[in-house]
Each structure stands twice: as C-alpha cells, then as structure tokens.
Amino acid sequence: MIIRIDELSDVPIYQQIRNQIVMGISDGTLAAGEQLPTVRALALEMGINTMTVSKAYQQLKMEGYIMTDRKNGARVRSNIEKQGNMSEGNKTELKRIVSEARLSGVPKQEIIKLVEKFYGGK
Amino acid sequence: MGLFFGLTMFICIESVLLIYLFYYPKKWKEKKIILGVKKRKEFSEPGVEEKITEIVEKAHKQAVYITVGCSLIAVALLFLKGFALQTFIWTCFIFAALIADMMPYLMGHKQLMALKKEIGLSSEKGVSYVDISNAGRIHALKPVSVLVPNIVCLMIVLVAFLIDLGVIAVPGYEAAGLLAAVMSLTFWLVGILITVFAFVMDNFRSEVISSDSDVNANYNRAKKMNMAKLYVLFIWINTIYTAVNEAGMVIGFTDMWLMISIVIYLVLLMGGIIVFVYYDRKIDALYQKETEIVEDDDEYWIGGMIYYNPKDKRLNVEKRMGVGGTVNMAHPVGKLVSVALVLCIIGTFLSIVWIGMVEATPIRLSNEDGKVICHQLRDEYVIPVSDIESAEYGEDLKPLKLMRTSGVGMDTLLKGNFSAEGHAGCKVFLNPQNKAYIKIVTKSGQIYYVGGVDAAQTKEVFNTLK
Numbered sequence: 245m246i247i248r249i250d251e252l253s254d255v256p257i258y259q260q261i262r263n264q265i266v267m268g269i270s271d272g273t274l275a276a277g278e279q280l281p282t283v284r285a286l287a288l289e290m291g292i293n294t295m296t297v298s299k300a301y302q303q304l305k306m307e308g309y310i311m312t313d314r315k316n317g318a319r320v321r322s323n324i325e326k327q328g329n330m331s332e333g334n335k336t337e338l339k340r341i342v343s344e345a346r347l348s349g350v351p352k353q354e355i356i357k358l359v360e361k362f363y364g365g366k
Numbered sequence: 367m368g369l370f371f372g373l374t375m376f377i378c379i380e381s382v383l384l385i386y387l388f389y390y391p392k393k394w395k396e397k398k399i400i401l402g403v404k405k406r407k408e409f410s411e412p413g414v415e416e417k418i419t420e421i422v423e424k425a426h427k428q429a430v431y432i433t434v435g436c437s438l439i440a441v442a443l444l445f446l447k448g449f450a451l452q453t454f455i456w457t458c459f460i461f462a463a464l465i466a467d468m469m470p471y472l473m474g475h476k477q478l479m480a481l482k483k484e485i486g487l488s489s490e491k492g493v494s495y496v497d498i499s500n501a502g503r504i505h506a507l508k509p510v511s512v513l514v515p516n517i518v519c520l521m522i523v524l525v526a527f528l529i530d531l532g533v534i535a536v537p538g539y540e541a542a543g544l545l546a547a548v549m550s551l552t553f554w555l556v557g558i559l560i561t562v563f564a565f566v567m568d569n570f571r572s573e574v575i576s577s578d579s580d581v582n583a584n585y586n587r588a589k590k591m592n593m594a595k596l597y598v599l600f601i602w603i604n605t606i607y608t609a610v611n612e613a614g615m616v617i618g619f620t621d622m623w624l625m626i627s628i629v630i631y632l633v634l635l636m637g638g639i640i641v642f643v644y645y646d647r648k649i650d651a652l653y654q655k656e657t658e659i660v661e662d663d664d665e666y667w668i669g670g671m672i673y674y675n676p677k678d679k680r681l682n683v684e685k686r687m688g689v690g691g692t693v694n695m696a697h698p699v700g701k702l703v704s705v706a707l708v709l710c711i712i713g714t715f716l717s718i719v720w721i722g723m724v725e726a727t728p729i730r731l732s733n734e735d736g737k738v739i740c741h742q743l744r745d746e747y748v749i750p751v752s753d754i755e756s757a758e759y760g761e762d763l764k765p766l767k768l769m770r771t772s773g774v775g776m777d778t779l780l781k782g783n784f785s786a787e788g789h790a791g792c793k794v795f796l797n798p799q800n801k802a803y804i805k806i807v808t809k810s811g812q813i814y815y816v817g818g819v820d821a822a823q824t825k826e827v828f829n830t831l832k
Contacts, residue, residue: 245499246577246659251492251677268498285502289571290494291678 245273249290257292261300269309269320271362276322280310283318370625372444374632375456379440379463381636383433386467388643389687390429394422396651401425401474402670402686404662408487417481425474429467436463449776450725454718461711468671471687475670482664489665492677495574497582504583506590507568511598512561519554519605526550526612536616545771545785546615553608557601564597567691570684575657585656588649596642596689600635607631615769639689668695725776729797731804731818733830738806740795740816746781747795749806749814757831758805759824763798766815786815804828 245268249260268274280286283301287294301318304310308325312318330338345355394400395410400422409418436459443459446452482488526547528534572586610627666675673683676696685692693700723743730741733751740747760766766786773782777798784794792813796803802821806814818824 245497245579246574247496247498249494249496251494253492265498274498281498281501281503286496286498288569288680289496289501291571291675291680293679 247290249292257290258296258300258303261286261297262303265300265304266309269324274320276320276324278320279316280318280320369444370629371449371452372446372456373629375460376440376444377629377632377636379460380437381639383436383463383467385639385643385689386471386687387429387433388647389471390426391422391647392426394418396654397647398650398654398657399670399686401471401478402667403475403478403482403664404660406482406487406660406662408485411485414481414485418478421474421477421481425470428470432463432466432470436466439463448725449778450718450722453721457714457718468687471671472669479664489662491663491665493661494663495659495661497572497574497579499579500572500583500586504572504586504590505568506587507564507594507597511594512564512601515598515601515605516554516557516561519550519557519601519608522605522608522612523547523550523554529616545769545790546612548771549615550608550612553604553611557604557608560597560600560604563690564594564601566682567593567597570682570691571680574659574661575653576659578656581653581656585649585653588653589646592642592645592649593690596638599638603631603634603638643689724774725778728819729779729781729795729817731795731816731823731827733827738816738827738831742779742781742795747793747814747816749808751831753808753810754831755807755809757807757828759828760803760805761801761821763796763801763803766803768794768815784815786813789813800824804831806831 245264247261247264249257251257253260255263265274265280274280280301281289283294283297287297290297301310301312305312305318309321310318311321342355346352389401391397391400394405398405400409400418408414439459440463443452443455446455525534526549529536530545530547568590570590572582573589574582575585576582607627611624614624614627663675664670666673666678667686668674671687671692672695673692674695678694678696681693681697681699682691683694684690693703695701695704727742730739732739732741736751738747738749738751738754739745740749767788768780769785770780771783771785771790773784773794774780775782780794780796780798782794784792786792786794792815794815796815796817797819800817800820802824803815803817804824804827806816808814816824818827
C-alpha cells in the first residue's frame with residue numbers, strides 16, 4: 245500500500261498517515277492482521293520524526309483500527325468494532341464535501357457513484 | 367616511487383572519469399534520472415523529446431571530449447619528476463579534471479530545469495511516497511557475508527601481531543616491532559568502515575516506483591543486492607590485500623612488489639565500482655516500464671548533485687551522480703560535513719606547500735657545542751655527544767632495509783621513525799641520494815641513522831665523533 249505524504253498540506257502529517265491507513269483498511273489494501281512497519285522504519289522511510297508516526301499509530305490504536313504490542317509491533321485489527329453510525333465530525337466533513345461538489349456543479353448521481361465506489365471497496 | 371605515485375593518481379582519476387561517463391546517457395529514455403533531473407512522462411511529448419535529446423547529446427559529447435582530454439593530460443603527468451612538483455600538479459589536475467567533467471552535467475541540468483519550467487512542469491515540493499508494505503523490510507546484505515571477510519582479516523591481524531612480537535617465528539624474518547601488525551590493523555579498520563557503510567546503504571529508504579508493492583519490493587531488492595555485492599567485494603579485496611601485504615613484509619618482498627600490489631588493489635576496487643554502476647543503470651532501465659510513480663524532488667537537488675532539504679530528517683540519501691549516498695546538506699550534520707570538506711580541501715593545498723618546503727630545503731648535519739644536530743626547517747634531532755654509546759660510519763643504505771613507520775619518505779629525504787636492520791623505532795635523518803650515513807646508538811639504546819647534505823658533511827661530523 246502506498247502512502248502519499250504532502251509536507252506542505254494543511255492536514256498534519258500524522259493525520260495524513262492515519263487517514264490513508266484507514267482508507268487502506270477500508271478498501272482491503274491492508275488486510276486484517278497485516279503487519280504494519282515499525283514506527284522507526286516508517287519514520288526513516290518518510291524522512292520524518294518518529295514522534296509523528298507514533299502519534300498516528302496511537303490515534304489508530306485508540307480508534308480501534310490497529311493493535312500494538314511490544315513483541316509483534318503494530319497490526320491491523322481483525323475485529324474492528326462496527327458502530328453502525330457516522331461520527332458528527334465525519335458527517336460535517338461529508339456535508340462540506342457534498343456542498344462543495346454541488347456548488348461546483350457535480351451531478352448528484354456522480355457523487356452517489358463515487359460513494360458506491362469507495363464504499364464497495366476494491 | 368614517482369612513477370608509482372603517478373600511477374596511483376592515474377588509476378583513481380581515470381576510474382572516476384569513466385564512472386562519470388555513465389551519468390551522461392545517450393539513450394536518456396531508458397534512464398530514471400537524466401543529468402540530475404527525474405524523468406517525467408511529459409518528457410516524451412513531441413517538441414520536448416527533441417529538445418531533451420539535443421541537451422543530453424551535447425552534454426554527452428562534451429563529457430567524452432573532456433574525458434579524453436583529461437586522460438591524455440594524465441598520461442603526460444606520469445612522466446613528471448620531483449615528489450613535491452608531482453603532488454602539486456596531480457592535486458591541481460585532479461580538482462580541475464573533476465570540475466571540468468562536471469561542467470557539462472551542471473549545464474545540462476540547468477537547461478533541463480529551464481525546459482521543465484518552460485513546459486509548466488514543477489516538482490511536487492514536499493510530496494513523498496512510502497510503500498507501507500515494504501517500509502524497513504527490504505534488505506539484501508547478509509551479515510554473515512561481511513562478517514566472514516572481516517573475521518578472516520582479524521585473524522591476519524592477530525597473526526601479524528604474533529609474528530611481530532616474535533611468538534610465531536618466521537625463518538629469515540626479524541621481528542620489526544609492530545610495523546606489519548599496525549599496517550594490517552589499519553586495513554582491518556578500513557574493512558570495518560566499509561562494513562558500516564554497507565549497512566547504512568542497506569538501510570536506505572525503499573523507492574516507490576509503482577502502486578504495486580511487489581514491483582517496488584523487487585526493484586529495491588535488486589538495487590540493494592547490487593550494492594551489497596559491491597561492498598562484500600570491497601571487504602574481500604581489502605582482506606586479500608591485507609594478507610598479501612602482511613606476507614610481503616614477512617617474506618621480504620621488494621618495495622616494487624608492494625607498490626604493484628597497491629596498484630592491483632586500486633584497479634580491483636575501481637573495477638568493482640564500474641561494474642556496480644553498469645548494473646545499477648541496467649536495473650533502472652529494466653524497471654522503466656513498471657515505473658508509474660515519479661517522486662519529483664528536483665528542487666531539493668542543487669545542480670542535480672547536492673541534496674538540500676530542510677524538511678527531510680534523513681542525513682543520507684542516494685546520490686544522483688556517483689556511487690553510494692550523499693548527505694543532506696540541510697541536516698545539522700550535513701552542514702558540519704560541508705565545513706569539514708572545505709577544511710580538507712584547504713588542508714590538501716597547505717600540505718602540498720609543506721611538502722614543497724620539505725623537498726626544497728636541504729638537510730644539514732653538524733656537531734655544535736657538543737651536540738649532533740640534524741636540521742631541516744627546524745632541529746629535528748639533537749643528540750648530546752656525551753649520550754652517545756657508539757657511532758659507526760657506513761656507505762651503503764641498502765643492507766639497512768629501511769622501512770618507514772611514520773614520517774617522511776621521499777626520493778631525497780628519509781625522516782622520522784623507521785625499522786632498520788630488524789630493529790623498530792629507529793630515528794632516521796638521511797638523504798637517500800647520499801649513501802653515506804652514521805649509525806649512532808645512545809646510552810639509552812636509541813638508534814639513529816643520520817646523514818648530511820653530502821658524503822663530505824657526513825664524514826666531517828663522523829670525524830668529530832671519533
């Protein structure tokens with residue numbers, strides 16, 4: 245799975261890492277139980293501070309997407325808790341995206357098609 | 367000695383010039399980096415392709431002319447006489463040749479960057495890609511492959527110590543202090559240094575060229591395998607040379623043999639680099655079709671050679687021109703490295719001035735106020751006559767088998783600590799062109815081999831000692 249990091253983006257780097265790993269898990273690029281690189285290895289590959297990667301992993305762990313232990317490092321959880329509802333923050337974000345698309349003249353069907361594509365996974 | 371020095375310099379500069387030629391590609395479409403600029407798919411568009419071909423061909427042609435010109439000059443320099451003059455001219459020539467050979471690259475790089483701007487292509491500043499499936503997992507260097515030659519080398523060092531200490535007796539070899547052992551130890555440390563570099567290179571970040579993790583893994587593994595082979599070869603060559611050098615000193619090979627072995631050592635090292643560069647370029651060409659992600663960080667590369675990225679926390683990155691890695695000059699350590707580099711260049715030229723002064727100043731031996739004074743630029747050795755146990759006059763240096771441990775060894779000057787007649791730690795102050803010498807042994811057991819500017823001066827001082 246490829247992660248694209250933009251250092252000049254408004255989104256903090258740890259958030260970019262977190263978001264892309266979540267997307268990877270969602271579309272199946274990262275399988276359940278798959279081993280993630282160590283904090284040090286990922287930081288070295290990206291040329292960023294280990295604290296940044298650590299923060300991303302901490303968040304992913306807190307949200308229940310990955311599990312970490314000293315022996316095996318970080319792995320994708322095989323039993324991610326399905327709450328069945330969207331967080332308020334995500335609803336606001338979705339609303340913003342849909343609003344921007346509508347204002348840009350993107351047809352409703354196009355948005356639905358994209359949602360179906362992303363929701364459907366691979 | 368002069369020819370040997372010239373030959374060593376010749377091999378070094380010729381190898382570098384030949385390696386640099388690989389970075390002036392004629393078939394640029396097969397390359398990943400063209401004159402320090404990452405190849406983009408837009409380069410194949412009509413109008414752009416022709417301009418790039420023109421820039422690349424021009425740079426290639428210029429580089430070939432410069433390489434041929436420098437090679438001819440290098441051949442002529444082999445016949446230079448005088449150590450200081452040789453050192454000065456060779457050093458200036460090497461700096462000039464390297465700068466000259468980089469000029470077409472720098473000019474071509476500038477033109478390509480301007481062309482990128484002209485067609486509206488810009489670097490994705492601050493953007494980097496990481497393959498999470500491969501991060502930190504692609505390695506090709508097997509620790510055992512570098513450990514074995516280092517252990518073999520260490521064994522040679524131990525044997526050298528035992529021989530030098532007289533624990534292992536070798537017929538015909540008189541233990542000359544720790545000279546051979548120290549030399550072997552030095553080469554072993556070189557091997558350790560190469561090992562460290564090998565591990566650093568093996569831990570370099572894996573490049574992302576495709577959205578397929580398997581392609582990325584295979585590509586990076588192939589590149590690292592090639593690099594690992596080069597370093598393992600280096601360590602083995604180093605180990606073999608240590609053995610040859612040790613054997614040479616113990617068996618008593620001539621200086622010429624040892625010089626030839628150094629030349630062979632250098633040729634093998636440089637040959638290894640040339641083969642490495644060839645395969646490295648070949649791997650890039652093989653993966654051209656699979657390359658779909660181009661991490662364009664050209665703006666962080668000054669002249670396509672110097673990496674300066676304040677946002678990158680890494681100290682080492684892979685070079686764009688040359689073999690191995692280069693430091694990120696924006697990194698605090700990188701800044702220190704650049705200061706050290708400038709100091710090294712200044713130091714090189716200051717050393718040449720010093721060598722010139724040493725060579726141009728004749729030695730002087732005198733007996734003044736009851737002291738034997740060996741003078742050149744300053745009083746090197748002052749031996750009170752009252753401390754002298756014995757003094758012998760000799761007229762042939764050859765049987766002494768002088769071997770330098772530290773100090774100066776020129777065609778016209780031998781000065782410093784030497785082993786002589788099987789004794790280590792002897793102080794030498796001689797002009798080898800003048801065969802006459804005085805062997806002085808002090809009451810404390812220190813041995814001196816000293817001589818004057820000519821045989822007459824040496825004889826005159828010896829007569830005062832009688």
